[in-house]
Amino acid sequence: MNKTPVFKVVVLGARGGLHEDNLSAYLVAPVESTSYISLDAGTILAGIRKCLEKGGFDDIKTPESSNLTPDGWILQKHVKAHLISHTHLDHVAGLVLNAPDGSKKNILGIKQTIDHLRDHLFNWKVWPNFSNEGDGFQLKKYRYIRLKPEQEYKINQTAMTVKAFKLSHCGYPSTAFWVGAEDQYLLYFGDTGPDALEKTNSIGKVWDYSAPFIQNKRLRAIFIEVSFPDPRADDQLFGHLTPSWMVHELKRLSSRISTQNTKKPLEGITVIVTHIKSTFDKNIKVIQTIKEQLDELNDLGVKFIIPEQGERFYL
């Protein structure tokens, strides 16, 4: 695999619960650009501040002539769009709460995602209508873009493209985003249950699409959720994955790739483990447990990363 990085990622929020200030949101840009998108928007500003504390925004300098604080500068000038996998609050709270102080930008999602934002959040009941559709006066800070599944869109003000694939999250419509820059790609899964339990082929269709790109070494990384450690009863998954279910899905991907060149088709692929749900049980170290379970299951040669809020990495 070509080791020169194509993408950079800033982790604004990494977890799937019990951390209302650290919920799914990943800034992504091509390495040479400072025009980021966010993949989901659970935590935005608190994550930008955490990354500033850690010294991670070394690609962005607030001009001295600007009145803006560094966090304000980044939110207003360098976050160009939000891609939302679904409207559960842990994926959109940051986008809603920061609307008054952000800049104009687009929100991209499938129809159901946008409709729920319009009807239940930006409706003057839960929050002023900062969008360009729906009830009452429209403050037009955000512009909704409905993505038709499996069609490629340019993301305005960035050098990236996106293609949405529908997922099933306990029957609820969720989304995977296939994000491109030049001819290289990232794959981001929103919350999803395993196909076998959701009784769909949603993830399978994403794997069908992905397989040739892996063969051509054009997929850089997969962001995919593991909400709970093993063992967990199937009827207690609520549309999420465990290490064993996630690796099971990766094996479905692997099996789609011709092995003429290698015995391990996913060797070297980076898999970023999102949406881990913490617990109040003081005897359970969830992150460590999931990491150990994934390492134990990893006969695919993939590289698992459990991201931490405020960190930056290159893919």
Next chain:
Amino acid sequence: MNKTPVFKVVVLGARGGLHEDNLSAYLVAPVESTSYISLDAGTILAGIRKCLEKGGFDDIKTPESSNLTPDGWILQKHVKAHLISHTHLDHVAGLVLNAPDGSKKNILGIKQTIDHLRDHLFNWKVWPNFSNEGDGFQLKKYRYIRLKPEQEYKINQTAMTVKAFKLSHCGYPSTAFWVGAEDQYLLYFGDTGPDALEKTNSIGKVWDYSAPFIQNKRLRAIFIEVSFPDPRADDQLFGHLTPSWMVHELKRLSSRISTQNTKKPLEGITVIVTHIKSTFDKNIKVIQTIKEQLDELNDLGVKFIIPEQGERFYL
């Protein structure tokens, strides 16, 4: 005034914007009790953690026999109910996001508040239905209690009472809570514009009710918002107060109290300044500015406190 404190307060969240991890939520209990209510619920668990870091929960010890972490113990065992002034997300995000991991408790609010929670948040579109009403399967973690305005209710599992008064927040229904323990009281305002601009007498009715309690030295403190510093055009207030409008409202209260015993009827009353909205303008120190403006305007003898997340004080 009797100086023996009657109430204790833990500040879980203190601001009105730009801090998605520090939004309006105040734990309150009688001094001898560890059964708290929260007044609003913008930030819950992040605030509990901040207070634990600062050593502020010295009244609560997690038993060694419990499996729970200290933050989990406090959330599950010592937060007995949420009183919600209105459903704007900066006042309820913590209650929604922490629902999966909290314990069963009641949510108290006026009808509109509860209806909006039911219809737009706990509706299986924005979040699973953790309540006991509304769409789909009801997980029944929370039980809704609709408070009729100006009627006193006991708050279950606590030694406190509450009476709700309607407020107008740019025309949106908001609430003031009159919270009692023994024969002493706190007054908490949710977001509100000044009566003169909202064209109501909502705050006036609260003052009518409050005046005799102040005369009898039975009101310990007033929590009231100042969202923006002066000067700010009336048509840019969006249902909020400035220092000058807040002091104007306090003067309306003062004028309702007979002055036979003192020239300053509000002398010694604690006024806790909530919901300050920060700004990205690096040249504006909002908190310091509001503090100075309030001190300048303070010919009432009240004691202004600008609360900080994670701190505890006694009233």
